Amino acid sequence: MSTSTTATATATVKPSATSPPQPPQLIPSLPDDVALNIIARIPRCHHPTLSLVSKPMKSLISSPVLYTARSLLNAPEHFLYITLRLPHSPFLRFYALHQISTQPNNNPKNILVPLPHFPSPSLVASTFAAIGPRIYVIGGSVQDIPSSHVWSLDCRTHTWEAAPNMRVSRELAAAGVVDDKIYVIGGCVVDNWARSKNWAEVYDPKTGKWNSVPSPIEVRDKWMHASAVIDGKVYAMGDRNGVCYEVKSGSWGAVETDLDNGWRGRACVIDGVLFCYDYLGKIRGFDVKEGIWKELKGLDKVLPKFLCGATMVNLGGKLMVVWESKDGGGGKGMEIWCAEIEVKKDEAGDLWGKIEWSDVVLTVPLRTFIANCLAVAL
Template sequence: METIEQSIIPGLPDDLALRCIAKLSHGYHGTLECVSKGWRDLVRSEDYSCYKARNGWSGSWLFVLTQGLKNRWVAYDPDADRWHPLPRNIAVQDGWDHHGFEYVCVSSCLLVIGGCYVSSSSPREKTVVTGDVVRFDPFKKEWKRVASMRTPRAHFACAAVSGKVYVAGGRSAYSRLSNLVDSSSAEVYDPVADRWEELPAVPRPQMNSSGLGLSYKGSFHVMSDQVGIAEQISSGVFNPLEMSWSTVVDNWPSLMNYTVQVMKDDRPYTIVDSGLGGNVIQTRDTYEGEWYSVGSVPCVVVPNHPGESSPVVGFGFAALRDELCVIGGHVRIKLDAARFQIVRSSVMMVCNPLDRPLNWRETKPMCIPAGGLIIGCVSLEESSPP
């Protein structure tokens, strides 16, 4: 650290004071900067961010992108119970919409990977598929371009497994007749070396388009988005240790609308429509592989919108620490017997799935203007013990 004329905290050695402040989560930075000019300069310094990064004190974050935010993510800090807008994604230029990208957290950073760019002003403009990758560093609070994928792709399978990012399949181009051209390639990204390497091709053609990626039991699972409820289906599984694919017949729920979240104990959870006007949390039996319900997701009460509300749709679903999070979405409010109103929700509800019955609580709502349909959400867990 550079010499500071005054002590960071009077009565404490600067190295101990630095350690105390650096232990606080990023959610408190606004408050810290208001203490004094010295603290503000400290929190914004390169030395401070490097010190936190060196000790692995990234904190835990939930990154969320909602429709209409023009590729500007927001981040939730559970320690401070606060939401913060991130700088706008530098990869997306004005006049273009970004679709079909993937996102993952690895090495204490958020990665936004690939996708396609569609002109928002000229629908006839050619759709561009990209291999671009940008990284958001929560220590420096900035986006940076990193190594691009070897194969540009959109709507592909992606997951982080053991500190590396695996991608497979997807759509690599658009033909003149607007038919999608699928890619059977797969590759892996090493964030430490900032390098992509090719992997053996995806073994089954039907898994190439719009496959869904999942990190489960130390392997990269690629599942079709056409999976049926409670059906035995085949998925491609890549074993990083053996560097090979295998086909596994297994039981997975419908993934058309929602995703599977895997907790630290390798137990997966998902949300399904019960068919009775409500959403239900399901988990999987460790031994039998069958899915069963553990509780329902409550309806959202929207402030200033009296009336009976229907279950949320278009929400985000994520695991953060030991809790499951249901974020945002659209709520249908019943005004009378014949009229309804669709309202954007900025509410986040969390519960510990091991507590039965499920005990849901609301966190602080997303910061304005975030809310409504969730395009992406992913959690970042602190890698080193506090």
């Protein structure tokens, strides 16, 4: 009796001879950490094909783990995202610049590919910023009423989600990213204590919180038409004199006169030089260390003579210029052009540009305009 009971108990606790099934490997015969190291080096244009290989591969392609690995390997690629406002559409339209092969000569061609619709209709005068793989659409107005809403586009999956609201509603604000935090300046009328206290705010994606940035009354009550970050300073250009906020010291100051007077439209910064166009539509760069404007030479025979209204962005160290052209639309539409320019400073200190490519990337209806463009590392 006792022996039988003991045998039964022993049989009950005996481990199963069948081991639990192991999850499938990313690459058979290779450890997953080695496979991840290999896959992270593959250009992103091949990711759609890789996602068809297996379920584990498809899961990895859309996982933050892959993009973290690409960042650690210093292998991220820089992609251009453009925002357009089309006539008769209440929604902003977002596009990503893709390079495709053409037949029969197989020469690559750059085109704008549409992304999922922006969730909020009728939003105008928003501010844009990019941190890591995300683009943030900040504030704006709906039927002339400023909004505090913030939306985030995950460029890895091209999905939209709501981000935490700002403390203050804004339109036509300035924004700059320093140390992976978004600083937003102005765009609101300081007619009460709350708006005055939060005239400038900072957003930390890690905590998901907005906090006020102390600002003196002398710099408030400004609408901003342009912004940029140079050497840890956020420059916000108002209708009357720009302001500058140094993040490290928390100090505010005025933008120097030469920079303020010569800054026109949307600008970008490459190696300490702020590029924009001048009154004649020519691209110029403001060398911060020297404190002077210089013409970007070497482009006269390639780019249009009049570039006012163009948008510029630093795309992985290259100057990307985006503009609208009605010349090739045949009277029924207009063209969106892009040019990628390598910029450098010679021994004499002069700025030179070399166009790597320039082409039409999209044809759109008349009265379409470019709201913004940003570079995202993926």
